[in-house]
Amino acid sequence: MTVRQMITVVLAAVLAGASGTPAVAAASTPTVKHRPTAKQRPAPKHRTQVDDPAQYVNPFVGTEQGAVDYGNGGGAGNTFPGASAPMGMVQWSPDTVTYQHGGYLYSDQRIRGFSLTHISGAGCGDYGNIPFLPILGDTPVGHETFSHDHESAAPGSYAVTFDNGLRTELATTQRSGIARFSYPAGQTASLTVDAGRAFNKASGSVTIGTDSISGYTDGGGFCGSNNRYRIYFTAVFDHPFIRSGIVRGGRLDTTRRTASGESAGIAPQPPRTAAAQAKAAGHRGPGQVLHPDAPDTGSGAQALVSFDTRDSRTVTARVGISFTSAEGARANLDAEQSGRPDLDQVKDATRGRWNELLGRIAVAGGTGKQTRTFYTALYHSFLHPSVLSDVDGHYPGFDGKVHRTDSGKVQYADFSGWDVYRSEMQLVALLAPKEASDIAQSLLNQGTQAGYFDRWTVANGGTGVMVGDPVPMIAATIHAFGATDFDAAGLLRQALAGRQDDRERPGHAVYDSQGYLSVGTAGEWGTVSSTLEYTSADFALAQLAGSLGDTADHDALLRRSAGWRNLFNINSDYLQPRDADHGWPDFKPTQQDEYVEGDAAQYTWMVPFNHRGLFDAMGGNQAVVPRLDSFLEQLNAGPGAPHAYLGNEPSLNTPWTYDYAGRPDRTADVVRRVVTTLFGDTPDGEVGNDDLGEMSSWAVWGSIGLYPQVPGRAELVLASPLFPQITITRGTGASIDISAPGASAEVRYVHGLRVNGAASTRPWVGPALITDGGTMEYELAATPDPSWGTDPGDAPPSFDVGPAQPVTGVLTGLVGKCLDVDGGKADDGTAIQLWGCNGGNGQRWTLASDGTVRALGRCLDAKDSGTADGTAIQLWDCNGTGAQQWWARPDGSLYSPPAGRCLDVPHSRTDDGTRLQLWDCNGTAAQHWTMSH
Incomplete structure (x- = not known):
């Protein structure tokens, strides 16, 4: 032969x-003991439903420090509490005088404006465009004070009453917002709108009509990059203006109706590109004050208008925005607030949209805190990516041209690729496959227009932030989860071309010729981290190629994914930096040099698609388990520590790796500890920045006891459910019903499991649970079972x-x-x-x-x-x-x-x-x- x-x-x-379907060779080929067909599957014993899950969401979670700031974006979630529809273009939220990424610091009770756009949970600043601030009198002020006792927030709405008695209520649709300002009697009712102000350096133009304010703003500069975008806005009021003008130098000029201006940014911009790292000369963390105070002065493109509120003390404003055109902003407003619904109607409609989405995972039997933590995390998981296209499908492309989506499709923006490829996009694909398909097509559109896939994008531009090649992983995983209504073949072609593009894969020539990125590779600031990111991307792309019948690319990419082995040093049992001559520089496990936002101890576990191969190289399960035990003694030790750093992404897969080493009881224990100690239902309920939903999505997966460990695949590895009853509805007709009687913070260890009615000793489930749905029935206890899931043949597949x-x-x-x-x-x-x-x-x-x-x-x-x-x-x-x-x-x-x-x-x-x-x-x-x- x-x-x-x-x-x-x-x-x-x-x-x-x-x-x-094409498959890769597995080191331990999974044996399917029995999987009933859909017709054979027993009917679920329960179907959990939750009325009004939005009531359990606390949008303030993540707005206060939850742990030490280790210099990788903060020790808070960096979320915002304002009004947003799911994946909304308009995210209308208060901004405090003291800046925190996301715009809102819970400990500061001074609001300087309600801006229309936000990024939830990033470690750098952007958006915060076009702040509105209602005031009393006709002299502009920099901020107003308030008490949290007079503040509230819920999915789709926000409200606060200032100490001076002025009340603001906000609600949003996908591309528009509505505000209700209630002014105290006997006071001059006014409002400022600043078109030239954002969290970063911005400029803009504003025009005042008789009962409207319109204009545009230009912003960008995420993480110090050169990304730029323009946002058009139009605001229409139900009261005509009795006085109006442009604010210049703190004074109102009533003779002017239009103006342009600019402002300096206040957001710290830590170095998160190779070029920025080089300029930082080894200094870690931001070079600016972490939480600077915003100046009180406007941009010069700030309008001030006053209303006659003697007959009605409430003023309503309706606002539409567009990244495409002024006409688009007005069309978005007209389409989404057709019939001029009042604020309560808009609020109720958007809450209904949130309830439909949040209700796709219905949990029952947990404590109030657990339920609030869970639904808040699920809410944060669906704030991004954000809608970019107008109601008519027009959107600005990465090539600077205006494009239009196919009928019924939506273009999305704001992808923190390095973060969300790990578990957030899998959650979106699980619960919202239609939107996930549009997201994958959006990524392809971005890549086609730009000529490459950027790692971290804001609006219609790339930033080059972070490392690796995450976008192909996102699309491949969405496809694996059954959301296939996009041009997968076109995306594969673009991804294969991007492997040879320095913009997408810095150092690709070195990686392809050596099988790893050597120390000193130009354009890289973490050669070990980037190598591991590239190998994961190649593995995920191999899965997509295989599913499309492209055997040649599947095989070649699969071989490339083994490049992690070139960094495995048998003398240290770590994945460590390597020179171009294959020599090993001086090394210690806690070094951060050649690693990105972590160290060698944390990155050595990051081979999610082949834990079996990694563990065998380390000396087998008997060597790996005690090493994992030591590593996970501390859950959020920060970079430069010999322990886990679960306030940031590189450690996220590690608690689940015990399943591959024959100790699923340890996975159940660690995951439960993470969910119940690192996440909470109060403003300090996150220990690291949420990264556009990534960290929150991990909490969701951890709470249901399932995790998508392998990029580009749809197998799920198991911990155990936190809730006794869970029903997951995909939106495709498929559902997953999970029962775990007695599950709690303490009752966490699996003693038995039935999948679709058949007994299983495997700490993982196959892709059919995602695509077809099914049932999982757990038997749990407060003490470990020394036998369940320990047989090597039951371990999750390594590829x-x-x-x-x-x-x-x-x-x-x-x-x-x-x-x-x-x-x-x-x-x-x-x-x-x-x-x-x-x-x-x-x-x-x-x-x-x-x-x-x-x-x-x-x-x-x-x-x-x-x-x-x-x-x-x-x-x-x-x-x-x-x-x-x-x-x-x-x-x-x-x-x-x-x-x-x-x-x-x-x-x-x-x-x-x-x-x-x-x-x-x-x-x-x-x-x-x-x-x-």
Whole structure:
């Protein structure tokens, strides 16, 4: 059997067990014990419903410090409490004088305005455009004071009464807002609107009519980048103006009706690009005061208007915005507030939209605090991404041109890619597959217009913030979760092109040639982190390619995903920085150099698609479990610590990794501790910035006891449910009913599980639960079960690069001679040579599931991890490194992915004892190998 034939047989075997869809080879192929069909599945014993889940949401969660600020965006959630529809374009919220990312600091009871746009939970500042501030008198003021006793917030609405008696109520639709300002009797009722002010440097223009204010604002500068956007707005009042003008230098000029102006930004902009890191010269954290006070002065594009409120002390304002045009802003307002509903009607309608969405996960049986924490986290998970397109489908593209969506589609914006690819987009795809499909198409539209996929985008521009290549992961995962109504093939093509684009993948040439990013790679500020991000992206892209029937790209990308092995140092058991010459610089596990917002101890676990391979390289489960125990003794230790940093993203997958090491009881314990101690229902209820819903989405997954560990896949690994009853409704007709009698903060350990009526000892469930729905019935206790889920065959699948079932035989090359271990010796460093076939064990090779080629209990190895032409090939103890990775390609060659070269007989010699080498792949007979049994 030739290598080509062998590969065909292996792949056919894999595909046969994958229900007709392409699959990757798994180190431990999952065995499906029994899965009833939809018709066979028992009816759920319960179907949980929650009336008005919005009542449990506290939008103030995340607005106060919840933990130490470690310099990666703050120790608060950086959320905002204002009014927003799900994924709203308008997010109308109060901004305090003391700035915090998100615009609102709970401990500051001074409001300087209600701006129309916000970002929830970012570690940098942007938006905060066009603040409105109602005031008393005809002299502009910088802020008004209030008490939290006179403030309230709920999904879709916000209200506050200032200490001077002036009350503001806000509500929103998707692209518009409505405000009701109630002025005290006997006072001059006024309002300012500033078109030239935002959290960052901004400029704008304002025009005053008889009962309207309109204009635009230009903003940007997220994390100090060069992104720019323009927002058009129109505000229409139910009272004509009795006095109006432009504020300049603190004074009102009533002769002017239009003005332009600009303002300096106040938001700290920590270095989160490679260029910014270089300028920071090693200093970590923001270079500005973390919470500066905003100046009281306006921008010069600030309008002040006054109303006659003698007959009616309440003034209503209706506001529409558009990122496309002034006409779009007015059209959005007219369409979404058709019939001129009052504020209470708008508020109730948007609350209804939130209730429909929040109700797609109905929980019952938890404490009040647990329920409030859960629904607040679910609410925060759906504030972003934000609608960008107008009601008629027009939106500004990344190419500076105006585009239009297909009928019925929505273009979304604001993607914190580095964050949300981990679990937030999976939650969106689970609960809102239609919107998730539009999100994936939006990402493709962005990439097509820009020519590449940017990592972190705001409005219609990229910022280059953070590292990796997350957008393809997001789209691949959305597709895996069954949200497929987008051009997946087009996205794959764009992603493959982007792999060769420095804007999308800085250092791609180094990564592709070496299999890792070496220290000093230009354009990178965390070579280990970026390598791991790229390998995860390549794995996810491989899954998308496989699902689309693209076998060649699937196989090539899958091999690239094994590049993490090139950074695994067998002498330290860490993934650590490596030089271009394959040497290892000085190293310590708590170093942050070459890591992004974390250290080596935290990033070494970040191989989510192949924990089995990583754990075997570390010495097996017996070595991994105590190491995980030590690592997770502290849950939020910050960067530079030998423990977890669960206030930030790189550690998020780690609590779930016990499932792969035969200790699901430890996953259940740690996940429960995280959910109940790092998240809460009060303003200080988050310990790190929420990152547009990522951290909140983790809390949601942790509370239901399921987690999407692997990018590009839809398997879910298990902890245990926090709530005794949970019903998940996807919006496609499929639902997941989970029962866990007695579940609580303490009752967390699984003693039994039935999936669709069949007993299961696996701490994971397959993709069918997502696509088809089903039932899960838990038996829980307050003490661990020493046997449930511990069998190695029950572990969640890890996806490696070799055949699922190892293939053993003789490898023959030139003139029928064999690949041979010199003298049949199993010593490290023994030469691999060409030799006449003799049937000895030194010529019996196994293509293993981890991508190695083995004989005599050891592995085929490139000497000194060399990648150059002429590198000698030897036998060496199997160590899980890239130097032992071989790809049996359909052309009959054995290819070394990190070297980009092939196993070669020097000069095509056929003499016995000719030592083999690496050489440029050339398709000759000297590089052709045939396996036979």
